[in-house]
Amino acid sequence: MNHQHQQLASGRWNEMELFDQMANIGSEVERAIKWKNKRNQVYCVMAFDRALELLDLTIADKKNKKHLRELLRLREMLADYFIFSNEYHSGDQSWQNYFYSFNFAARANV
Numbered sequence: 001m002n003h004q005h006q007q008l009a010s011g012r013w014n015e016m017e018l019f020d021q022m023a024n025i026g027s028e029v030e031r032a033i034k035w036k037n038k039r040n041q042v043y044c045v046m047a048f049d050r051a052l053e054l055l056d057l058t059i060a061d062k063k064n065k066k067h068l069r070e071l072l073r074l075r076e077m078l079a080d081y082f083i084f085s086n087e088y089h090s091g092d093q094s095w096q097n098y099f100y101s102f103n104f105a106a107r108a109n110v
Contacts, residue, residue, distance in 0.1 A: 013057045018067065021058045023106040025051050026099025032082060033092045048082045 013021065028051035035044035052075065058064055059071045081090045 013054070014061045014063070017106070018058070018064055019102050019105040021054065021061070021064075022099065022102035025054045025058065026102055028054060029078065029095055029099060033095060036082070037092070044082070048078070051078065 016024075028047050032044050032047035032051060035041075035047055055071065055075050055078070059068065059075070064071065077088050077090060078095075080086055080088050081095070
């Protein structure tokens with residue numbers, strides 16, 4: 001697989017705490033939201049793909065096994081929001097609120 005985040009995919013990602021992983025995923029989701037609102041579908045999809053790549057690395061990280069259900073549901077809901085018909089009725093603000101808590105926790109953990 002050709003990773004956009006080469007250094008992270010090579011093992012550095014697994015050294016990070018879950019809060020840090022989720023905060024980084026949230027940064028890519030925030031970028032995707034920004035580009036979606038600017039009606040730039042190409043950049044939106046690129047940011048979303050990077051978010052999915054980081055989320056997949058998080059799902060594959062063995063230390064996150066007990067959070068697997070939430071991580072897989074998160075993946076499903078993000079795909080529904082950005083690619084499919086938004087059956088879960090999520091919105092920009094709900095995603096920003098969800099990831100904000102991880103940013104806060106990651107910063108508090110420093």
